Amino acid sequence: MIEGRVWKFGDHINTDLIIPGRYLDDYSAANLAAHALEDADPQFAKQVRKGDILVAGRNFGCGSSREQAPLALKYAGVGAVVAGSFARIFFRNAINVGLPVVVCPKASQVIKPGDVIRIDLHQGTIDVVGAKQVLKFDPMPDFMRSILESGGLVPYTRERLHQK
Amino acid sequence: MRPQTFAEKVLSRASGKDARTGEIVTARIDLAMSHENAALVLQSFHDMGATRVWDRDKIVLLFDHRVPANTVKAAESHKLVREFVRQEGLPLFLDLREGVCHQVLPEMGKVLPGKLIVGTDSHTVTYGALGAFSTGIGATEMASVWATGELWLKVPETKRFSIVGPLPEGTSAKDVALRLIGDIGSDGADYQCIEYVGEVVDAFSLAGRMVLSNMSVEMGAKAGICFPDSKTREFLSTRSSEPWTAVISDAEAEIGESMQFDFSNLGPQVAKPHAVDNVVSVEEVEGVPLDQVFIGSCTNGRMEDLLAAERVLRGKKAANGVRLIIAPASREIYIEASEKGILASLARSGAVILNPGCGPCLGAHEGLLAAGERCISTTNRNFKGRMGSPKAEIYLASPATAAASALKGAIADPREVSS
Numbered sequence A: 001m002i003e004g005r006v007w008k009f010g011d012h013i014n015t016d017l018i019i020p021g022r023y024l025d026d027y028s029a030a031n032l033a034a035h036a037l038e039d040a041d042p043q044f045a046k047q048v049r050k051g052d053i054l055v056a057g058r059n060f061g062c063g064s065s066r067e068q069a070p071l072a073l074k075y076a077g078v079g080a081v082v083a084g085s086f087a088r089i090f091f092r093n094a095i096n097v098g099l100p101v102v103v104c105p106k107a108s109q110v111i112k113p114g115d116v117i118r119i120d121l122h123q124g125t126i127d128v129v130g131a132k133q134v135l136k137f138d139p140m141p142d143f144m145r146s147i148l149e150s151g152g153l154v155p156y157t158r159e160r161l162h163q164k
Numbered sequence B: 001m002r003p004q005t006f007a008e009k010v011l012s013r014a015s016g017k018d019a020r021t022g023e024i025v026t027a028r029i030d031l032a033m034s035h036e037n038a039a040l041v042l043q044s045f046h047d048m049g050a051t052r053v054w055d056r057d058k059i060v061l062l063f064d065h066r067v068p069a070n071t072v073k074a075a076e077s078h079k080l081v082r083e084f085v086r087q088e089g090l091p092l093f094l095d096l097r098e099g100v101c102h103q104v105l106p107e108m109g110k111v112l113p114g115k116l117i118v119g120t121d122s123h124t125v126t127y128g129a130l131g132a133f134s135t136g137i138g139a140t141e142m143a144s145v146w147a148t149g150e151l152w153l154k155v156p157e158t159k160r161f162s163i164v165g166p167l168p169e170g171t172s173a174k175d176v177a178l179r180l181i182g183d184i185g186s187d188g189a190d191y192q193c194i195e196y197v198g199e200v201v202d203a204f205s206l207a208g209r210m211v212l213s214n215m216s217v218e219m220g221a222k223a224g225i226c227f228p229d230s231k232t233r234e235f236l237s238t239r240s241s242e243p244w245t246a247v248i249s250d251a252e253a254e255i256g257e258s259m260q261f262d263f264s265n266l267g268p269q270v271a272k273p274h275a276v277d278n279v280v281s282v283e284e285v286e287g288v289p290l291d292q293v294f295i296g297s298c299t300n301g302r303m304e305d306l307l308a309a310e311r312v313l314r315g316k317k318a319a320n321g322v323r324l325i326i327a328p329a330s331r332e333i334y335i336e337a338s339e340k341g342i343l344a345s346l347a348r349s350g351a352v353i354l355n356p357g358c359g360p361c362l363g364a365h366e367g368l369l370a371a372g373e374r375c376i377s378t379t380n381r382n383f384k385g386r387m388g389s390p391k392a393e394i395y396l397a398s399p400a401t402a403a404a405s406a407l408k409g410a411i412a413d414p415r416e417v418s419s
């Protein structure tokens, strides 16, 4: 179960908005977290709290293949991203770095900034706390969820290489 | 055998099973490319506890995004990768010599029809122009490809764009790509494999087809394919001795959606800030004043692009107050353009010629924009902050439009300048 306070973003939040190219020569967590979503909302990196959840519109993460995009969000403390749709590389990268991503087109219409929501990845539900409203989404395939639950592709592969 | 799409054929071969659209398969990778972000791949590779790469001859590494190194941090990450290459004895390492990855791999003869290629770069889709299935992946999954040679992939649905022409004089592949993105939208082909067919595609050179395939990712596509023909064969004949056979969708294969575009009246197109699908015809933005013009990148830094720009600029000067920056996409192109006198001619027109590489395309170096500045660029993304300040504006266009705009110091219609 993932629970957190909501930040809202619009459609087509691209990877340059999530972490601009000018910061990409430094892979450190501190650098990436400090500039997360800087060009979309300059206040975000300063005010985001651990466990906060992003709710966005269509095509979240479009643009480059930079894995630093989901990493920047993860290092900034983001607990999950819910969007109407995701660009494919961002979606893969998010799972691979252990950042939960949920496809739910209704979410951005229904959920408001500052709401507290509870996501159940197994059941495929988003519960808007205090609003008696539950949204549904298609749970992801089992192997993707196991990658997420191991904390990402690195620990997941480490376990598997170890077992061989 | 049931009729299969191109994507199903390649992924069936690579996974050793009958791969159907929508299924997730584990596929064996034929070629894996990384640039500077190999440093990030390396970190995950070590963190995974992997020790050896699965196949030394299938990993291509080079630097193109920040070459020569523009910061100490970039230099250090280059060094890290060089050390790994030396330890592992990787033969296909090109360092910073060759230029932009997506131009260099085809030039090396490493991209063959029907191959399954992945790269840690979203524009890896470019190789679809030669009939390969190629797509971008992240650094961590590349680490697992280095370790195992395998990757899970969903077999994409196919979308077919059939392009009717002929194109009017002065309209280029870039104008076609921009118009398609404008029509389809930046998520209009999400997760899909686009097949480009029709007389316009057939008439394009491989360079033109590479523009289409390259920009496919700007519609969200997983791959963008042009089927191989005699031009593909000729291009590869001097570059690769490996045998290959063209992989083409069966006539009865299940195509998700087929769309026809009649571009026989299409003029030059421009994408306005800050979205690639914000596309208008050049007339609508004519006269917008500019501070910088960039011609280059994996989209439009090829020989025919430099020639198109030079044709417009020849014997004339870029307007006062506008910076004209040109980066040939590869060393091969740089040499050819320099031997043909094209670079000298462009320099006489006032151009600053950069070393082969990504140049200012990704906003790392060699021509960043200040707040309030405006640039027209032959690259593929005009996102806010892409080329420097988030308060700068980027317009995307063809090399001819960019060159005409350099002459005027404002966005201009190349048909008026060259005729």
Ligand code: SF4
Pocket: B064, B065, B100, B101, B102, B121, B123, B297, B298, B299, B357, B358, B361, B362, B379, B380
């Ligand atoms: S030229 Fe631009 S788009 Fe192409 S690989 Fe380099 S940075 Fe990416």
